[in-house]
Amino acid sequence: MSAVLETTVPPVAVPERRPTWADVIQLARFEARQQLWFLPVFATLVLYVGYTVWRLLFPPDGMAAYPALQDVDRATQTGPLLLGIALFVCVNRAALRDRRRGTDRQVDAAPMEPWRRTLAHVLSVVPYAVLTALVVLGSFTWQALKPGAVGHGSPAELAVGPLCVLLFGALGVLAARLIPSSFAAPLLVVGLFAGALFLSAGTGDAPWSRWLSPVVTENSGDTLPSDLIGRPAAWHALYLTGLVLLAALGAVLAGGGQTRVLKAGLAGALALTLAGAVAQSGGDTPQLRAARERASVSPEKEQTCVRREGSTYCAFPEWTPRTATWAKVVDEVRSLAGGAAHTQPLLVRQRVEARYGLDSSSAFEPFADPHRVSVGAAWGGNRVPEFSAAVASVLVAGAEKKAGDMCDGRMVTVMWLALAWQDDPMQSLRNVRLDDSLSGSAIVLSPTNPLRMTAAQTDVVRELLGKPKGAVEAAVKAHWTELTAPKLTTADAARLLGAAVPKGGEDKCES
Amino acid sequence: MRELTRADAGRGEVRGLVRELAGPVFRTLPWRAVAAGSLLGLVAAAVPRLSDGAGGPWVALNLLRAAVLAHALALAFLLDDRARHTTAAVPTRRPLRAALRLAPVIPVTALWWTAALLLVPSSVRPPTGAVTLEAAAACALALAGAALAVRLSDEPRPGQSVAGALLVTAVLAVLLWPDRWPLFVAPGDPKWAGAHERWAWLLAAALLVLGACLPEPTHGRLRHRQPRRPLTPSGA
Numbered sequence: 001m002s003a004v005l006e007t008t009v010p011p012v013a014v015p016e017r018r019p020t021w022a023d024v025i026q027l028a029r030f031e032a033r034q035q036l037w038f039l040p041v042f043a044t045l046v047l048y049v050g051y052t053v054w055r056l057l058f059p060p061d062g063m064a065a066y067p068a069l070q071d072v073d074r075a076t077q078t079g080p081l082l083l084g085i086a087l088f089v090c091v092n093r094a095a096l097r098d099r100r101r102g103t104d105r106q107v108d109a110a111p112m113e114p115w116r117r118t119l120a121h122v123l124s125v126v127p128y129a130v131l132t133a134l135v136v137l138g139s140f141t142w143q144a145l146k147p148g149a150v151g152h153g154s155p156a157e158l159a160v161g162p163l164c165v166l167l168f169g170a171l172g173v174l175a176a177r178l179i180p181s182s183f184a185a186p187l188l189v190v191g192l193f194a195g196a197l198f199l200s201a202g203t204g205d206a207p208w209s210r211w212l213s214p215v216v217t218e219n220s221g222d223t224l225p226s227d228l229i230g231r232p233a234a235w236h237a238l239y240l241t242g243l244v245l246l247a248a249l250g251a252v253l254a255g256g257g258q259t260r261v262l263k264a265g266l267a268g269a270l271a272l273t274l275a276g277a278v279a280q281s282g283g284d285t286p287q288l289r290a291a292r293e294r295a296s297v298s299p300e301k302e303q304t305c306v307r308r309e310g311s312t313y314c315a316f317p318e319w320t321p322r323t324a325t326w327a328k329v330v331d332e333v334r335s336l337a338g339g340a341a342h343t344q345p346l347l348v349r350q351r352v353e354a355r356y357g358l359d360s361s362s363a364f365e366p367f368a369d370p371h372r373v374s375v376g377a378a379w380g381g382n383r384v385p386e387f388s389a390a391v392a393s394v395l396v397a398g399a400e401k402k403a404g405d406m407c408d409g410r411m412v413t414v415m416w417l418a419l420a421w422q423d424d425p426m427q428s429l430r431n432v433r434l435d436d437s438l439s440g441s442a443i444v445l446s447p448t449n450p451l452r453m454t455a456a457q458t459d460v461v462r463e464l465l466g467k468p469k470g471a472v473e474a475a476v477k478a479h480w481t482e483l484t485a486p487k488l489t490t491a492d493a494a495r496l497l498g499a500a501v502p503k504g505g506e507d508k509c510e511s
Numbered sequence: 512m513r514e515l516t517r518a519d520a521g522r523g524e525v526r527g528l529v530r531e532l533a534g535p536v537f538r539t540l541p542w543r544a545v546a547a548g549s550l551l552g553l554v555a556a557a558v559p560r561l562s563d564g565a566g567g568p569w570v571a572l573n574l575l576r577a578a579v580l581a582h583a584l585a586l587a588f589l590l591d592d593r594a595r596h597t598t599a600a601v602p603t604r605r606p607l608r609a610a611l612r613l614a615p616v617i618p619v620t621a622l623w624w625t626a627a628l629l630l631v632p633s634s635v636r637p638p639t640g641a642v643t644l645e646a647a648a649a650c651a652l653a654l655a656g657a658a659l660a661v662r663l664s665d666e667p668r669p670g671q672s673v674a675g676a677l678l679v680t681a682v683l684a685v686l687l688w689p690d691r692w693p694l695f696v697a698p699g700d701p702k703w704a705g706a707h708e709r710w711a712w713l714l715a716a717a718l719l720v721l722g723a724c725l726p727e728p729t730h731g732r733l734r735h736r737q738p739r740r741p742l743t744p745s746g747a
Binding site: 038039040043044047082085086089090093100181182183184185186187189190191193194197198200201202204 | 541543544547548551554555558559561562565566570573574577578580581584585587588668670671672674675676677678679682683686
């Protein structure tokens with residue numbers, strides 16, 4: 001006996017749950033976490049953050065203590081490119097995951113539409129862009145807070161790094177939706193590289209093609225006042241923003257999004273990109289060229305001058321805080337000099353060569369007028385003994401132009417004055433010489449024309465720098481007139497200063 | 512005498528196997544990837560000719576290196592095999608199957624490389640032997656990477672990961688390779704010969720890794736791992 005139970009199961013009304021934006025964000029967070037498991041993304045991320053921190057904590061030379069912020073902002077741009085390339089490949093791979101695993105049918109049955117999933121892939125790059133922005137801002141702030149920092153950074157230049165990360169990620173999704181094949185992404189990177197080379201070689205680096213690249217680097221490492229740099233950074237940031245939106249919205253459109261809002265957004269992004277691309281390709285304006293000419297040829301019209309301890313220091317407005325460090329060097333060198341040079345007022349003028357922009361580095365002409373010293377825009381590290389050598393050579397020879405032709409025993413006086421006051425005179429001697437040597441003849445760098453040292457002069461200077469400073473200083477002050485007289489031989493200089501007289505007579509300067 | 516005949520019989524068996532396998536293996540090769548990589552490489556190599564050698568030998572060499580990279584990225588997909596888990600147990604050993612995969616690609620690569628070299632105008636073409644060494648090393652590195660991925664993972668198609676890793680490694684190497692052992696030098700640089708000695712070592716190392724990774728692991732710990740528990744009850 002068994003009772004047949006006839007019950008009908010009431011149909012369960014499955015609540016139709018439409019996917020919301022919160023779901024998209026949720027999926028994007030998941031995908032962003034997944035990205036970290038890809039070795040290329042993880043490795044480049046660690047490398048990028050690690051290298052940036054390493055460079056901040058252990059700078060390569062003394063110039064890092066005196067950064068110019070208009071250079072610092074640009075220096076943050078190339079690092080994120082690496083992370084961008086890794087993200088391009090890996091986001092592309094994540095966007096093709098269902099296809100590769102054969103689960104696209106199942107996923108298509110899920111309530112979330114393909115375009116929302118595509119959007120989530122695009123949004124999964126955002127945390128990485130935010131991280132890049134934090135690294136960029138952190139490293140810029142670190143540099144800007146240094147007491148020796150001068151100049152102004154540009155927010156548009158700082159935005160390039162994070163925008164590049166976003167752009168590469170969005171391009172990765174776009175590539176996955178347009179060319180759904182596993183081998184396309186790495187090849188596209190190589191193709192983009194070859195295309196960029198072709199464009200730059202084919203157009204001879206015209207401004208319009210140069211600025212199409214996401215990161216635009218400059219040939220010259222020189223520092224210019226920020227109003228003479230002439231990089232259309234703001235337009236370029238707009239262009240990059242347009243490209244990011246174009247790639248992201250294009251990917252969503254290719255992923256099946258068909259709304260009118262999306263198409264309107266795409267048109268807007270295209271307009272933004274075009275506007276940026278056109279505006280950034282203008283090249284240098286006549287006003288900019290005139291301003292550069294003025295700053296290079298007649299800097300006195302642009303500069304502000306400060307008087308310190310009898311000397312005058314003229315600098316471009318952004319560099320005015322640095323006049324104190326220049327004055328310290330001048331005072332140190334003058335205090336070692338004797339005769340009239342001990343109190344000789346000098347005119348120290350900052351010089352830049354801006355006529356060629358940042359295309360090429362160039363030296364400037366030495367001053368012919370007496371008691372004028374040039375100083376460059378960079379400071380710290382080797383620039384200090386170089387400036388010190390220039391000050392000493394002007395005190396001894398009278399003018400920069402004459403100092404360049406100087407090829408006699410006075411070089412001993414100049415080099416001792418320039419280096420004796422420094423913390424580590426031997427290291428400074430090595431740094432100031434072009435070949436970093438401590439013996440033999442060499443070129444001595446200075447802000448304008450280089451000076452020349454013979455092998456005998458090098459030996460005498462090296463011996464003098466090893467002696468107690470006070471004794472040599474007394475000898476320098478006692479024999480100042482002889483030590484600064486033209487045609488002084490190296491042997492005489494050595495004799496006057498109490499050093500061993502070099503054997504083998506007078507030798508010739510390198511030319 | 513008996514030993515010899517058995518060996519002969521074995522050789523004949525292998526020959527028959529090769530004849531039977533060559534066709535199907537040839538069809539399963541990632542020809543689309545190789546075609547795309549080679550084509551892109553040819554386009555890159557043709558840039559100096561299209562722009563009349565603008566940029567000089569340095570640009571031409573770098574474009575040729577980009578071309579090699581494109582081809583090597585395609586080669587990273589060569590050992591992808593959907594049927595990997597099915598064929599793991601067949602008596603034909605994996606080195607033989609891998610060799611059958613490599614055999615048709617080598618002449619294709621050689622032909623492609625000749626065409627790429629000829630596309631570069633002779634005025635800016637770098638020394639042929641040395642760049643060929645670089646190209647061989649890059650291709651061998653890609654194959655070694657693919658073999659290593661097959662050997663160390665359970666993934667039947669690791670090509671995409673290998674290509675991604677190869678690309679990022681190439682970019683990182685160009686940027687971060689220590690100056691003490693230069694590798695990416697310009698033609699005419701005094702370090703050119705030393706750098707190519709290093710390329711030869713790289714080639715040798717890559718071939719060694721490739722050879723070492725070809726046999727099927729008999730007691731790999733990855734191989735005998737428990738299958739991952741399905742994420743959802745349905746196992747989808």
